[in-house]
Amino acid sequence: MAAKKPATYCNPFWTESFPDPFVLKVRGRYYAYATEHETYPPADSWVFPILTSSDLVQWREIGKAMPAFGQPYGRYWAPEVTVHNGQFLLYYAVHTSEFAGSIRVAVADRPEGPFTDSGQDLTSSLFPWAIDPHVFRDQDGQWYLYMTIEYWDDPGGFIGSGNIVDRLIDPFTLQGHPTRVTPPQHQWQLFEAQREARGGVDWYTVEGPAVMRHRGRYYEMFSGGCYYRDNYAVSYATSDTPMGPGGMHDSSWHDWEGAEGQAFLIRSDGTYMISPGHNSLVPGPNNAELYTAYHAWQQDRAARRPCLDRLFWHGDQPWTAAPTHTPQPAPALPRLRELFEEPVLQPCWHQYDGRWSVSNGEVAQEDDTAVRATLQHRDRLSAAWLLEVNLRHITGAGSYGVLIQSDAGTTVSVSITPGSQLAVWSGTSPAEPVQTMPLPAAIEAAAWHQLIISLSGSALSVQFDYLRPLEVLVEHPAHTFSLFTQHCSAAFSGISLTDHFRDEFLNNWQTPALLGWSVEASTESEPGSAPLAHWRVQDGALEQTSAAPGEHIVLKSPLHEQYECGATMMLHRANEQGLPALGLVAW
Numbered sequence: 001m002a003a004k005k006p007a008t009y010c011n012p013f014w015t016e017s018f019p020d021p022f023v024l025k026v027r028g029r030y031y032a033y034a035t036e037h038e039t040y041p042p043a044d045s046w047v048f049p050i051l052t053s054s055d056l057v058q059w060r061e062i063g064k065a066m067p068a069f070g071q072p073y074g075r076y077w078a079p080e081v082t083v084h085n086g087q088f089l090l091y092y093a094v095h096t097s098e099f100a101g102s103i104r105v106a107v108a109d110r111p112e113g114p115f116t117d118s119g120q121d122l123t124s125s126l127f128p129w130a131i132d133p134h135v136f137r138d139q140d141g142q143w144y145l146y147m148t149i150e151y152w153d154d155p156g157g158f159i160g161s162g163n164i165v166d167r168l169i170d171p172f173t174l175q176g177h178p179t180r181v182t183p184p185q186h187q188w189q190l191f192e193a194q195r196e197a198r199g200g201v202d203w204y205t206v207e208g209p210a211v212m213r214h215r216g217r218y219y220e221m222f223s224g225g226c227y228y229r230d231n232y233a234v235s236y237a238t239s240d241t242p243m244g245p246g247g248m249h250d251s252s253w254h255d256w257e258g259a260e261g262q263a264f265l266i267r268s269d270g271t272y273m274i275s276p277g278h279n280s281l282v283p284g285p286n287n288a289e290l291y292t293a294y295h296a297w298q299q300d301r302a303a304r305r306p307c308l309d310r311l312f313w314h315g316d317q318p319w320t321a322a323p324t325h326t327p328q329p330a331p332a333l334p335r336l337r338e339l340f341e342e343p344v345l346q347p348c349w350h351q352y353d354g355r356w357s358v359s360n361g362e363v364a365q366e367d368d369t370a371v372r373a374t375l376q377h378r379d380r381l382s383a384a385w386l387l388e389v390n391l392r393h394i395t396g397a398g399s400y401g402v403l404i405q406s407d408a409g410t411t412v413s414v415s416i417t418p419g420s421q422l423a424v425w426s427g428t429s430p431a432e433p434v435q436t437m438p439l440p441a442a443i444e445a446a447a448w449h450q451l452i453i454s455l456s457g458s459a460l461s462v463q464f465d466y467l468r469p470l471e472v473l474v475e476h477p478a479h480t481f482s483l484f485t486q487h488c489s490a491a492f493s494g495i496s497l498t499d500h501f502r503d504e505f506l507n508n509w510q511t512p513a514l515l516g517w518s519v520e521a522s523t524e525s526e527p528g529s530a531p532l533a534h535w536r537v538q539d540g541a542l543e544q545t546s547a548a549p550g551e552h553i554v555l556k557s558p559l560h561e562q563y564e565c566g567a568t569m570m571l572h573r574a575n576e577q578g579l580p581a582l583g584l585v586a587w
Helices: none
Strands: 022-026 029-033 047-053 058-068 074-084 087-097 100-108 116-121 130-139 141-151 160-170 179-182 190-195 201-214 217-224 233-239 274-283 290-297 305-313 319-321 336-337 347-352 356-359 361-364 373-377 384-394 400-403 411-417 421-426 435-438 447-454 459-464 470-473 480-486 487-500 517-519 535-538 543-544 554-557
Touching: 022 074, 022 274, 022 290, 029 074, 047 074, 058 100, 074 130, 087 130, 100 130, 130 160, 130 201, 141 554, 179 201, 179 217, 201 274, 217 274, 274 305, 361 373, 361 480, 373 400, 384 400, 384 480, 400 447, 411 447, 411 459, 411 480, 421 459, 421 470, 435 470, 480 487
Parallel strands: 160 201, 233 274
Antiparallel strands: 022 029, 029 047, 047 058, 074 087, 087 100, 100 116, 130 141, 141 160, 160 179, 190 201, 201 217, 217 233, 274 290, 290 305, 305 319, 336 487, 347 373, 356 361, 361 487, 373 480, 384 447, 384 487, 400 411, 400 480, 411 421, 421 435, 447 459, 459 470, 517 554, 535 543
16 A cells, blocks of 8 residues: 655645735634735725635635725735734725825624724824734733834935834724834845835835744844845844834844845745745644745746745744745644534543533533533643643633643643633642733633643643743643633633644753653763753753763653654863764654
8 A cells, every 4th residue: 555645735825816925823724814906996896815724725715804995095905914802903004195005904703804994094193104014912911013114214324115113002003102123224125226206216125024922032024125026035133122112213123144144034046936025924733833924926927926834943043945836745733623613522522511512613611500511532642742722701700721631630720710810720739729820901701812731741831812821830640631611601612732842941940850851871971870960951951061971862752653853952062082963863
């Protein structure tokens, strides 16, 4: 019997025009939004095409997002959607003339719309022209709006468009303190020499901000150059803060200098993928992989079509093979994925008390008088895993969440008390929670929210939406998980489970043993020393501290038939008695 070929996909992932693609993940499903193709759509038409997918490979069109205003409005560009308390907020740019444009917000109850313009113009009182809105929400709960405006008098001396940031007081209101992020400052960013429409100056372009946080630093990807010429490409900048204190003279963000003078994250391959850019970022179906969506011209130059490639990390630097045009490994699916698409519970779920029912892609526990109702999944947890659960409160004054159970009956519960807190409880000390986090007052428990729970060794991490994770040590193994309600009714949806760990070593109190690392006795070069005596977590790394000759091998987690492994390594010092080496061992 022939071996089954791994699933693949090929760029572009959609054959029609779909520029400035933004991809949003919602409860296990994906929605992609794009710039409107028609320059001045009439008032009876709709704008912003939408695609949907469950795996980032197979896509289908589901219409357009919102009705057009009609004259004098046109050039509907670069929509991005953010979810807040069950509302879908579509930020977009629209123009009344070529160089008069503003950023507005439209609202919907569903990711596919229909969206209705909120009546809020965020930028006209600050700038005559603003495009390419991007909302970034930091772990402290603060929202930021990145956007592209015109730079006429930047200290760098380049004239053109560039990116700035301002705080959002609420989803519809800017603070009014715009701050410099990435102005045009490199020759490769030339849009047009002696641009007649802008007074004959050499015009440079930086646009399309996309921001993420990685290991405590902030990364802003941007596109530069001319979108229809070969110089259009993607690079990035970094900062210790999402918004510096210096206003339009701020210098907190620093452009990546690149490798060997080539500061391009994504650039034209010269033949198949031309002028790639305006990217967005989205987690893969298993929540462990990260992808970047972008557009590119192909050889026919007929349209900017959407592409997708995986994003990796080389230490503190992002890296991608983009732009690709050959078959690529399809995004990995989680080991378990439950979208509740069938009208009945599947046999893998076991009910304990309560009244559970399935409808409209969710499972709900409807009895708010039940002291405790649980719905346990029969699959076993591995030694390291990543679990996503989306949940919302229905009625009752109790709590709801996720139980992590051992075969011995001990539990760890991750619970949400509406209007109050997120808490982690241990069955070994039930009198009070191990850790708590107050929920922001603006959080509406009746709306869908996301929990991301992961376990690596004894280190449990719990993240509510985009907020700062709770880090907890668990005292017993984890074998199964359940959904639960206590004195309330709640619903659950978009559940996925992936065998996975990512040890970033950012907390020095997380010893190698607590993270599940171990050593083999045969590799211990100093008889009588304690296990892991020469390994420590220090300054964001796992360090081997002994200079003794011989091999020093540290192991992690159980064996898997299929796996992917990566690490960033650096040699501190070498023993003079032999040739130093370091690397990965497939054990």
